[in-house]
Amino acid sequence: DGGITQSPKYLFRKEGQNVTLSCEQNLNHDAMYWYRQDPGQGLRLIYYSQIVNDFQKGDIAEGYSVSREKKESFPLTVTSAQKNPTAFYLCASSTRDGAQETQYFGPGTRLLVL
Amino acid sequence: AQTVTQSQPEMSVQEAETVTLSCTYDTSENNYYLFWYKQPPSRQMILVIRQEAYKQQNATENRFSVNFQKAAKSFSLKISDSQLGDTAMYFCAFMLGFGNEKLTFGTGTRLTIIP
Secondary structure, three states: OOOEEEEEEEEOOOOOOOOOEEEEOOOOEEEEEEHHHHHHHOOOEEEEEHHHHHHEEEOOOEEEEEEEEEOOOEEEEEEOOOOOOOOOEEEEEEEEEOOOOEEEOOOOOOEOOO | EEEEEEOOOEEEEEEEEEEEOOOEOOOOOEEEEEEEEEOOOOOOOEEEEEEOOOOOOOEEOOEEEEEEEEOEEEEEEEEEOOOHHHHHEEEEEEOOOOOOOEEEOOOOOOEEOOO
């Protein structure tokens, strides 16, 4: 089946630890995105990548890092510099459907700090 | 910068009734796209409907339709014949035109369908 997968579903981080969230898509989409969702808020963009080996910061990139070595994969690392990492993280990918892009989302990863 | 406002944090409606969710946005651009996403308890974000700003005709997808008022910068979602499976958070989102694919989201409306 075509789709976007995220792993793990739940992730626990200890103080001072870096953790990596996985996002894989087999939709042959060029662009991929990472969003953060906090309770009572909408999604906020962390990083995005429109092509392999290139990515841009979103609105809340501090404390996060990404890589885009393959078209199918866009992992997000939450570093120890991110002081409030507890949130729900959503990965998305997009294709240009005619003249516009539509973003499709993975099932998400919930990150908790121990 | 673009902003999206959803002024109804929570709504509830009886099954089979019609409900309208409100969304307003602010932009100085002329070409853009608007979306409604649904997030059920599973937390998967699901695209409900999308609208291109250059189109005057309102988008429809089965029981879902929008009322797009470009001059008023309003983009409401109407759900007809509501079903229990429509219970979810609904997010309005904005995207600038071709080449700038960042989505800006509102804070969401929690919709409950009552049996």
